[in-house]
Amino acid sequence: MSFDEEWFRVINGWTGQSPALDWLMFECSQESNLLFPVILAVTFWGWTKWDQAKFAAPSLGLLIGLSDLLGGQLKNLIARPRPCQVLAQVHEMVGCGGSFSMPSNHAINSSTAIAFSVTLYPSLGWVLWPLMALIGFSRVYLGGHYVTDVLVGWGIGLALGGGVAYLLKKKVFHRQ
DSSP states (O other): OOHHHHHHHHHHTTTTSOHHHHHHHHHHTOGGGGHHHHHHHHHHHHHHOHHHHHHHHHHHHHHHHHHHHHHHHHHHHHOOOOHHHHOSSOOOSSOOOSSOOSSOHHHHHHHHHHHHHHHHOGGGHHHHHHHHHHHHHHHHHTTSOOHHHHHHHHHHHHHHHHHHHHHHHHHTGGGO
16 A cells, blocks of 8 residues: 555545544535635735735736646646545545546645745734645545645645745835
């Protein structure tokens, strides 16, 4: 058994053991749950730091779109089947999914947004890094991805989000 399959089975094996943990992992994987808090945060950001938000908010939106597109293209290029497509006795809480497994788009998109935000505002890290970990963990817990799918997604997202935010900080914000 490979590292990936072994860790997948350990984490996915917790599914169904605790209704509270099942609920939390399910909720962490629902993109719609982040919509209202993101709208509030962007509104507050625009109100308190308009000079930064007018550049950064559209940049972040475009960046998440790019990371999602990149993740989809990489999935097709790598063509790794999801664990629920090839392994027996997978605990699926959200269905198997129709695309390939690597990388996890949830991991790419969340880590892109979080790395971007924390690079610009390091004090947000105490809340955003654990959120990123929960989202990534939930993808394995729910049966949709291997651990390495999440790790690769995080790596791509951290590089994209952190890199673009660093450039904004150095090239745009320092002049204001």
